[in-house]
Amino acid sequence: MAILVETSQRVRVISLNRPDRHNALDDPTLDELPVALADASADPAIDVILLRGEGRSFCSGRDMSVIDSGESGIDNARYANNYEYIRAAQDHRLALLGSAKPVVAALKGHVIGGGLELAMAADIRIASTDSKLSLPEVLYGISTDTGGAVLATILAGPSRAKLMLMTGRRIEAQQALAWGLVDEIVEPEALDEAALALCHEIAQRNNPAVQISKQLVDQTWEGAIKNGLRSELLAQVALFADPAFAARADA
Secondary structure, three states: OOEEEEEEOOEEEEEEOOHHHOOOEOHHHHHHHHHHHHHHHHOOOOOEEEEEEOOOOOEOOEOHHHEOOOOOOEOOOOOOOHHHHHHHHHHHHHHHHOOOOOEEEEEOOEEEOHHHHHHHOOOEEEEEOOOEEEOHHHHHOOOOOOOHHHHHHHHHOHHHHHHHHHHOOOEEHHHHHHHOOOOEEEOHHHHHHHHHHHHHHHHOOOHHHHHHHHHHHHOOOHHHHHHHHHHHHHHHHHHHHOHHHHHHHHO
16 A cells, blocks of 8 residues: 555544655555545544654655656656646645645655655644755746745745755754755654654644634635646646656656
């Protein structure tokens, strides 16, 4: 199973389960994760969702073995073209962002590319001190496409978002905390306990009030996020068609 699902009282724990690949996002993972999130969102016995990764890392991003160096940027026979593929991924991201239930992400090790985009779509991020965050798409001649640009701008500010996007530089946990990309940092051995404790704390509050509080904050940026995602969609399709992308993929 690419995704593991457990329940702790009123908390649904969803774990990425490809530890040998630092939980890189392959097609089975991308198929199973939205289903697990939708099930948790629809379950009346669940009040909070916790996202985490098995092994040493949260998520190292898209599994590069699925990136095609040919005419199509994404090698996936289920979609006619890159536009359809990326839009489907964005629709899943919007569903996560629109979840009525709070989502906490527990970050450790590699939090890269699509993994960081996934983490930034959570409501709260707790990171271990060994976390390394980056948006390295520029190093491959492409861009973020599931919210990286707009979410990094909202959380860290425009200049810092540009620094990450234009250099692909890795950000250590302490710097991520100072920039607002994560909300708390703990020692690696304390991460799972701290993240679950926060989820239980939220779950003990009045559930309608929690959901309303989340919505009051989310509605201040919902339009910007959707617009940003669709801009990323068009930009990524164009970059996949750029001969420079194929040249880098072949290198």
